[in-house]
Amino acid sequence: MKCKDVCDLMSEYIDECLDEHRRMEVEAHLNSCTDCASELRAMKAMLVSLSGLSGRRSPVDCWTHVHEVIIRQELAKKAWWHWLLKPAVAAPAVALTALLTLLLVWPQSTVAPPPAATMSNPEYGYYIGAHSHLQRQQAFTDPDVTFVRAELETASLSTNTTAK
């Protein structure tokens, strides 16, 4: 048996894991080779010193945390928009974009709000004018007076549409 073979089997020899034949061959070489014998002593001394260190138990979920940290680091390396490529995000985003596009392209009249419950000034002015046109047809009525009255009313609409 050569020195290299003995070195390869050194750990098993120390742990007493070799069969009887192998163990005898290793011991025969160690008795005749001072270098390998010296290596064996150094290894045993290191093991003795390591066994003197106090042990510290790992947390139960240590590997779970390690896994999360690794994933976070990997995600941080990716661009923010990579989220959009995920189906759970991409599908609603596409649907929302399509809806907004539809609202912008669709004819205005179909999405117009319901008519207001209050009058605009032009609408109020029209009502006053239409009523004056009805009144001007009545007996004893000067149509010019009726018109003046209606025009004064509509001309001041900007200050006249507040509730009394």
Place this chain on the structure above:
Amino acid sequence: MIAKKLILSIIIMALAPSSLFAANATDILHRAETADQYINYRGKKTASVLYDKKTVSAVIKVVHTKPDNTRTEYYSPAPLAGIVMIQDGPNLWKYTPRSHAWEQVRSSALMPYDDNRRGAFDNYDIQLIGTDKVAGRNTYVIRAVPKQGKESVHRIWVDTASYVILGTQVINWHGAVVTSSRYTSVEINPKDISPSVFAITGKVKGVPKPGNVDFHVAKPSYLPKGYRMVGKVGVVVSDHCCVHSQFSNGINSISLFQRKCGGDAAPKRLLGKATTVLTWARAGMLYTLIGDIPRAELQKVADSIR
């Protein structure tokens, strides 16, 4: 016996003028209302309106040719200065200097003349109360006093020669003069009125066509005595399809405007400085009621609309 005859003669003489006036008032009113069909005239007049508790006067020039062409130019007050109205038969046009354009005034339903005058005689006592001078011309003074309810008293001054109406006055139920008009100068049958003054030239704005009314048109179950529905027209106002229901007693009128709206929360509120206007929303409809009657009466009409 002689004394009895004398007393009887005095009584007859005393009653004769009033009975004569009573008989003539109807005839004078009829001639006055139809005078425009037979007479040309041109003149200037002032029209005064009680507006926001102040009297505002307008200066107006009128040119009329028979039977139904009238040009009216407004010189003052400022909001009306430069406005021209042209009546061309059944069409009424309005020119506004701000828009530099003519616009056809969307008309209400034209009321049959006879029906309207019958309403006036049914609901008012028409009296000839005397004579007066207007613009240097002799006039009859006719008064219409309402037979019932709180309505305005109306007066007109009618030219004794042409029967053209040269003055008007309306006194409301509080005794206040709310409107009046009076010619300051007038020429009857002038020879030099050019037909071109009635021409509509320049820019003309279009009028939206009325759309289909797709809602129930409400009616008031209460109207002041003497009023009846005289017309109902569909119009488009500020892109809203609207119905104008019209009521009259022959001299005064009430308008109800109705259109769809998006809510029903707006309570009744009063608008208007020169006339009484109520507006409110209910069950998805916006209502606007206009009429020169006491506010309480207009409120009763509004409350009865279903």
